[in-house]
Amino acid sequence: EPEVTQTPSHQVTQMGQEVILRCVPISNHLYFYWYRQILGQKVEFLVSFYNNEISEKSEIFDDQFSVERPDGSNFTLKIRSTKLEDSAMYFCASTGQGSGQPQHFGDGTRLSIL
Amino acid sequence: GESVGLHLPTLSVQEGDNSIINCAYSNSASDYFIWYKQESGKGPQFIIDIRSNMDKRQGQRVTVLLNKTVKHLSLQIAATQPGDSAVYFCAEKGNSGGYQKVTFGTGTKLQVIP
Numbered sequence: 001e002p003e004v005t006q007t008p009s010h011q012v013t014q015m016g017q018e019v020i021l022r023c024v025p026i027s028n029h030l031y032f033y034w035y036r037q038i039l040g041q042k043v044e045f046l047v048s049f050y051n052n053e054i055s056e057k058s059e060i061f062d063d064q065f066s067v068e069r070p071d072g073s074n075f076t077l078k079i080r081s082t083k084l085e086d087s088a089m090y091f092c093a094s095t096g097q098g099s100g101q102p103q104h105f106g107d108g109t110r111l112s113i114l
Numbered sequence: 115g116e117s118v119g120l121h122l123p124t125l126s127v128q129e130g131d132n133s134i135i136n137c138a139y140s141n142s143a144s145d146y147f148i149w150y151k152q153e154s155g156k157g158p159q160f161i162i163d164i165r166s167n168m169d170k171r172q173g174q175r176v177t178v179l180l181n182k183t184v185k186h187l188s189l190q191i192a193a194t195q196p197g198d199s200a201v202y203f204c205a206e207k208g209n210s211g212g213y214q215k216v217t218f219g220t221g222t223k224l225q226v227i228p
Contacts (some may be wrong), residue, residue: 004157033215033216035216041220042203042218042219042220042221043158043203043218044218045215045216045217048214048215056214056215058215091157091158093157093216102148102160102163103148103160103216104160105150105157105158105159105160106157107155107156107157108156108157
């Protein structure tokens with residue numbers, strides 16, 4: 001069964017450094033998302049992306065965050081200057097076109113900011 | 115603000131018994147609901163979904179019930195197995211198609227006692 005894949009599984013970064021999290025969505029999907037989950041808390045929406053532009057973003061997704069689909073398969077989340085509170089699991093998700101399509105999630109990247 | 119939330123943070127059941135996980139939602143505009151299972155170190159895994167024009171939907175060993183009158187959603191797992199141990203999230207979308215984000219509840223931890 002096709003799946004969303006994310007790399008790396010764990011990223012350790014110094015505060016203030018830039019980090020790029022990578023995702024390969026399911027190949028025929030058209031809508032892409034990033035979510036994050038702080039340890040022990042619920043999964044929170046960050047951003048949705050469709051047709052090469054952001055469709056919606058949450059208040060968490062400030063100017064330090066950006067997303068990109070650099071080619072036909074990858075979808076990336078960049079955090080420009082990381083803060084301690086950016087430490088979390090980051091999940092990529094994708095969904096196909098049409099009504100009633102659930103989002104399929106990757107296994108996440110654990111981001112640790114030191 | 116409007117939110118999706120869960121009644122019970124932890125549920126312990128004997129192996130072989132049926133499990134019922136409950137969820138309350140407050141956004142009356144929601145018309146698509148999803149249950150996800152999250153195992154330790156993994157991303158949310160789609161279990162079953164239901165649209166607001168239905169009140170019951172069955173899958174393999176799982177049933178989702180929707181009561182729009184009281185804005186209540188439940189997940190029933192028949193003959194619970196050790197492999198069912200995980201955190202279960204209910205989630206909702208504003209409509210069943212397109213790019214809309216998924217809003218997650220806080221999660222219920224299911225512990226299966228062998």
